[in-house]
Amino acid sequence: MAVTDLEQRSIDVVRGLSIDAVQQANSGHPGTPLALAPLAHVLFTRVMRYDASAPDWPDRDRFVLSAGHASMLLYSMLYVTGFGLELDDLRAFRQWGSRTPGHPEYGHTAGVEVTTGPLGQGFANGVGIALAEANLRARFGPEVTDHRVFAICSDGDLQEGLSHEAASLAGHLGLGRLVYVYDDNHISIDGPTELSYSDDVTKRFEGYGWHVLRIGEVANDLDALEAGLRTAIAEDDRPSLVVLRSHIGWPSPQYTDTAFAHGNPLGEDEVTAIKEILGLPVDQPFFAPDDVLAFYREAGTRGSGARGEWEQRRIALRGREAHLADEYDACLASRGLPGWEAKLPIWAAGEKVETRKACSAVLDAILDVVPGILAGGADLTGNTGT
Ligand SMILES: Cc1ncc(C[n+]2csc(CCOP(=O)(O)OP(=O)(O)O)c2C)c(N)n1
Ligand SMILES: [Mg+2]
Numbered sequence: 001m002a003v004t005d006l007e008q009r010s011i012d013v014v015r016g017l018s019i020d021a022v023q024q025a026n027s028g029h030p031g032t033p034l035a036l037a038p039l040a041h042v043l044f045t046r047v048m049r050y051d052a053s054a055p056d057w058p059d060r061d062r063f064v065l066s067a068g069h070a071s072m073l074l075y076s077m078l079y080v081t082g083f084g085l086e087l088d089d090l091r092a093f094r095q096w097g098s099r100t101p102g103h104p105e106y107g108h109t110a111g112v113e114v115t116t117g118p119l120g121q122g123f124a125n126g127v128g129i130a131l132a133e134a135n136l137r138a139r140f141g142p143e144v145t146d147h148r149v150f151a152i153c154s155d156g157d158l159q160e161g162l163s164h165e166a167a168s169l170a171g172h173l174g175l176g177r178l179v180y181v182y183d184d185n186h187i188s189i190d191g192p193t194e195l196s197y198s199d200d201v202t203k204r205f206e207g208y209g210w211h212v213l214r215i216g217e218v219a220n221d222l223d224a225l226e227a228g229l230r231t232a233i234a235e236d237d238r239p240s241l242v243v244l245r246s247h248i249g250w251p252s253p254q255y256t257d258t259a260f261a262h263g264n265p266l267g268e269d270e271v272t273a274i275k276e277i278l279g280l281p282v283d284q285p286f287f288a289p290d291d292v293l294a295f296y297r298e299a300g301t302r303g304s305g306a307r308g309e310w311e312q313r314r315i316a317l318r319g320r321e322a323h324l325a326d327e328y329d330a331c332l333a334s335r336g337l338p339g340w341e342a343k344l345p346i347w348a349a350g351e352k353v354e355t356r357k358a359c360s361a362v363l364d365a366i367l368d369v370v371p372g373i374l375a376g377g378a379d380l381t382g383n384t385g386t
Pocket of ligand 2: 016183185186187188
């Protein structure tokens with residue numbers, strides 16, 4: 001696909017919005033939104049299947065910003081693609097009660113799929129989402145469940161033990177719907193990653209059974225980003241890690257490739273310098289011209305046709321197998337089938353029962369009538385009864 005001037009301008013508008021919001025709040029993380037705006041652009045305009053007017057459509061692709069500190073990148077994309085955030089929400093970044101808190105909060109801002117900020121968490125939650133997807137697809141068929149999880153994870157995400165526990169499970173289960181991009185920018189909170197981190201990330205993830213793809217220095221190359229993502233998507237049997245070498249803070253003259261760009265407002269002069277390089281008007285903060293907005297709003301509906309077809313298939317499932325459709329609906333709504341409570345075991349007041357035994361009895365009794373339950377034991381199964 002040819003990269004148009006409009007696409008390039010659109011990406012730069014996203015960059016401008018992100019640094020303006022950090023500047024206005026006088027706190028936040030401008031460097032990673034600057035560097036990864038093209039990646040977010042490719043995901044939201046070329047790759048992901050979603051419908052901004054229906055953020056909760058169950059079969060949408062999920063976007064998880066595990067590097068939650070880069071929240072302004074996500075908020076800018078949610079605004080331009082039409083998830084309901086407005087420019088005033090971006091102006092209120094990091095203010096008490098705003099829809100744009102410093103780190104993304106699930107359930108607070110439409111389009112935020114996972115609460116992130118604690119590094120490693122988004123990575124692990126994404127694995128959970130993919131596990132649920134695989135389970136639903138196996139039980140109810142790909143006609144009603146067939147989506148992917150796209151994530152951006154940073155050095156800090158991969159330094160956390162949690163991400164590696166989740167990566168191990170994802171590799172073991174062959175969760176091929178995971179498409180994770182590792183932002184390999186060699187910069188962390190206090191300086192170069194080389195100060196404290198020399199893992200061979202490729203070897204670690206290959207060891208877990210992941211498909212690892214090094215796409216190199218292509219953070220500004222839309223077609224190369226898209227090609228890398230599509231190669232990862234085509235791998236259905238293993239989770240994919242797309243390793244992208246980027247330059248935090250680019251194109252800031254003073255702060256590209258510096259830890260300062262990670263978590264500091266860049267200053268009015270530097271913001272002006274960046275806008276001059278990008279060709280953005282320097283005297284119009286929160287600049288979002290109509291043609292850019294129109295372009296992104298159209299991209300925001302890119303999944304609406306697919307959503308309509310999915311609605312039809314969901315109705316067809318009910319026509320074909322009503323009981324299966326009831327179970328599927330209960331899974332999506334996180335509830336039991338009607339009357340499930342009647343299956344709960346009963347103990348008389350004063351009767352003594354160990355809590356783990358009670359828990360085990362409850363799980364055994366309701367497993368068939370609360371079809372969304374997935375249980376796993378991290379302690380001896382025989383002991384815990386799970
Ligand atoms: C579990 C956890 N530990 C520590 C932190 C503090 N912290 C915030 S960002 C960061 C690392 C930043 O480096 P990187 O992850 O590479 O992000 P980049 O600056 O490259 O976007 C750390 C340690 C955190 N958010 N979560
Ligand atoms: Mg980094």
